[in-house]
Amino acid sequence: MDHFDWHQAKAALDWQRELGVTDAIGEDPINRYELPDQIAKPKPKVAAKPSDVQPTPVPVMRTDVIKAAESAAKAANDLVALRAAIAAYPHCDLQKGAKNLVFSDGTPDARVMIIGEAPGRDEDIQGKPFVGRAGQLLDKMLAAIDLSRGDGVYITNILPYRPPQNRDPKPDEVAMMMPFVRRHIELAAPDVLVCMGNHSCHAILGKRGITKLRGQWDQAMGKPVLPMLHPAYLLRQPQAKKNAWADLLSLKSWLKET
Numbered sequence: 481m482d483h484f485d486w487h488q489a490k491a492a493l494d495w496q497r498e499l500g501v502t503d504a505i506g507e508d509p510i511n512r513y514e515l516p517d518q519i520a521k522p523k524p525k526v527a528a529k530p531s532d533v534q535p536t537p538v539p540v541m542r543t544d545v546i547k548a549a550e551s552a553a554k555a556a557n558d559l560v561a562l563r564a565a566i567a568a569y570p571h572c573d574l575q576k577g578a579k580n581l582v583f584s585d586g587t588p589d590a591r592v593m594i595i596g597e598a599p600g601r602d603e604d605i606q607g608k609p610f611v612g613r614a615g616q617l618l619d620k621m622l623a624a625i626d627l628s629r630g631d632g633v634y635i636t637n638i639l640p641y642r643p644p645q646n647r648d649p650k651p652d653e654v655a656m657m658m659p660f661v662r663r664h665i666e667l668a669a670p671d672v673l674v675c676m677g678n679h680s681c682h683a684i685l686g687k688r689g690i691t692k693l694r695g696q697w698d699q700a701m702g703k704p705v706l707p708m709l710h711p712a713y714l715l716r717q718p719q720a721k722k723n724a725w726a727d728l729l730s731l732k733s734w735l736k737e738t
């Protein structure tokens with residue numbers, strides 16, 4: 481790398497990031513089986529004295545940043561203004577590491593509003609929710625009940641920015657973005673919300689345990705809510721697709737009857 485100048489090194493790094501490289505490792509492979517002495521062995525567990533036990537840190541919810549989000553969200557009178565308000569909101573650190581704000585996709589006045597968790601790599605690059613592998617599966621699931629982004633469905637996420645390495649959303653990140661999600665629901669005014677996965681269900685319904693919650697109609701923000709298995713989960717656990725199919729049929733008949 482000595483022959484690279486700064487710009488070439490930066491271009492090489494950007495190229496690797498585009499390819500999906502997330503960790504810096506050495507140029508040469510290391511056979512770790514040949515390094516037994518250097519591998520830290522787990523220390524034997526010693527019973528902790530009561531005085532050594534530290535309380536689990538409770539995340540501090542900053543009421544000032546939540547209040548700032550509430551007033552910014554309230555001031556937005558349409559979806560364009562809401563998107564701009566999120567872009568201008570300075571307290572969500574995820575914004576610094578994200579390529580794009582991921583606001584929504586689909587038909588804004590649709591009857592069904594799908595709420596996912598947070599953008600992943602593809603969504604961050606394209607600035608649209610659910611465009612990666614999970615999104616392609618979601619599109620197929622919707623098509624199976626005659627719905628699509630162009631007809632009947634509007635899609636957003638709890639977090640508008642990709643968390644680093646696709647880690648789980650943190651409680652304080654969710655708390656500060658929820659006023660925008662609530663306003664988003666008010667402005668889009670769907671007939672029904674579909675919460676995809678645990679994080680979405682927890683943020684909207686205050687409940688966890690998606691494998692139990694899925695398919696059980698609930699109520700939040702004055703709307704019926706259908707919790708569903710996240711398509712990323714279905715890609716890892718294809719045997720659960722039968723449950724997702726049952727939930728899709730339940731959504732279809734709800735839409736027909738209501």
Ligand code: URA
Nearest residue numbers: 596597598599609610
């Ligand atoms: N998973 C989500 O929850 N949302 C996306 O936009 C993509 C993947």
